Amino acid sequence: MNRSRLVLLAVAAVLAALVAGRSAAAGASLHDFVYTETNSAGGNAISIYATAPDGSLVPQGSVSTGGLGTGAALASQGSVLVSGSQLYAVNAGDDTISAFKLGPGGSLTLEGAPVSSGGTDPISLTAHGSVLYVLNAGSLTISGFSTGGGLSPLPGSTQPLSSGAASPEQIGFSPDGRALVVTEKVSNTIDTFAVGPGGVAAPAQGNASTGDGPYGFAFDTQGDLLVTDAVTNAVTSYTLNDDGSLSPLDGPVSTNGQAAPCWLVTAGGGRFAYAANTGSGTISGFSVHDGNLALLDPSGVSATSGSSPFDLAVSRDGHFLYNLASGSNELAAFRLGPDGTLTPAGTVTGLPASEAGLATG
Numbered sequence: 001m002n003r004s005r006l007v008l009l010a011v012a013a014v015l016a017a018l019v020a021g022r023s024a025a026a027g028a029s030l031h032d033f034v035y036t037e038t039n040s041a042g043g044n045a046i047s048i049y050a051t052a053p054d055g056s057l058v059p060q061g062s063v064s065t066g067g068l069g070t071g072a073a074l075a076s077q078g079s080v081l082v083s084g085s086q087l088y089a090v091n092a093g094d095d096t097i098s099a100f101k102l103g104p105g106g107s108l109t110l111e112g113a114p115v116s117s118g119g120t121d122p123i124s125l126t127a128h129g130s131v132l133y134v135l136n137a138g139s140l141t142i143s144g145f146s147t148g149g150g151l152s153p154l155p156g157s158t159q160p161l162s163s164g165a166a167s168p169e170q171i172g173f174s175p176d177g178r179a180l181v182v183t184e185k186v187s188n189t190i191d192t193f194a195v196g197p198g199g200v201a202a203p204a205q206g207n208a209s210t211g212d213g214p215y216g217f218a219f220d221t222q223g224d225l226l227v228t229d230a231v232t233n234a235v236t237s238y239t240l241n242d243d244g245s246l247s248p249l250d251g252p253v254s255t256n257g258q259a260a261p262c263w264l265v266t267a268g269g270g271r272f273a274y275a276a277n278t279g280s281g282t283i284s285g286f287s288v289h290d291g292n293l294a295l296l297d298p299s300g301v302s303a304t305s306g307s308s309p310f311d312l313a314v315s316r317d318g319h320f321l322y323n324l325a326s327g328s329n330e331l332a333a334f335r336l337g338p339d340g341t342l343t344p345a346g347t348v349t350g351l352p353a354s355e356a357g358l359a360t361g
Helices: 003-029
Strands: 033-037 045-051 057-064 080-083 086-091 096-102 108-110 122-128 131-136 141-146 168-173 179-184 189-194 205-208 214-219 225-229 234-240 246-254 261-267 272-277 282-289 292-295 309-314 320-325 330-336 342-349 356-360
Touching: 033 080, 033 086, 057 108, 057 342, 080 122, 086 122, 086 356, 096 122, 131 168, 168 214, 179 214, 214 272, 225 246, 225 261, 234 261, 234 282, 234 292, 246 292, 261 309, 272 309, 282 309, 309 356, 320 356
Parallel strands: 080 356, 122 168, 214 261
Antiparallel strands: 033 045, 033 356, 045 057, 080 086, 086 096, 096 108, 122 131, 131 141, 168 179, 179 189, 189 205, 214 225, 225 234, 234 246, 261 272, 272 282, 282 292, 309 320, 320 330, 330 342
16 A cells, blocks of 8 residues: 555544544533423423533423423422432422433433322422422422332421411522421521431421522532522522521622522532522622622623523533523523623523423433
8 A cells, every 4th residue: 555545544534533523522512401391281391402512502392291380480499300310390280290211312201190299389399319309389388209219208298388488489408418498588588497317307497588588599519508589689698507597698799789689500619609680681690609799790790681581500511501581481591601701602582481490411
């Protein structure tokens, strides 16, 4: 074989390797998916979106939950949840919960018929290990389930919220799984529940909110609780004490006039927090250090979103932030910079007005 032939073969091999590498990278990017639910009264379904390398979203169809939605926005955080290899969704129209197995290409397989939520109007879910809890806004209760081999009610786990609870918005486990937290916007209360062996919750302990209108929340990497104050346009941080009580840590820290911060997520390894300002169509970013909060931009605007921004979610690799804007029926993607900045990365439009919840997996 002559030298020219060898050179051509070598170049071809290099080019083939480069193409294969790019194809593998592109294929790997489609292993990240975004999920939301239609919440349709005629039949709830999970909408699936694949993420492109630039963070933009590619619709992949939908899968029925086997239950019913309400036909209107749920106005809660956590109605769709990815935990491990499972996805869970509330069916607020018929008071049930659906469980799915996550499969290749973001596919979902419904695991049996939906199960009763143990109350009425389920709106928010949280999981730790093999235990799942739901917040039932209609009955003002929480209920627990074992997730091993389908959803099975945990005996003795159903608990009422604290006395006077009104307008509960979200339920969430503490990072160590030893406590549950529920925010109650109208009663200005944050309930905590100690979680004992087997995942059974103790009675509620009511804590007065420092800010007005506690709504969405998340924990930072040190276990501090970050809560939006929807009425006073701020975010407040708390220490969750061993006895279940909450001690104010920082705030309320104002969004500088950005209205109705409701949904909240953390990103960047807990170094940043983002609040969706439903009343002003913006997202406010905060730096987080030892539970202390500071606006990333003095204006309070880290990004402009669609009308009535609701749910937020962060991609698994931490490079993108997604936001469901209910008022404009769209799902927007933002690139997350290392300094916490947000850059628009595409929008999917034409979603149902009842679309609710947001999860990545």
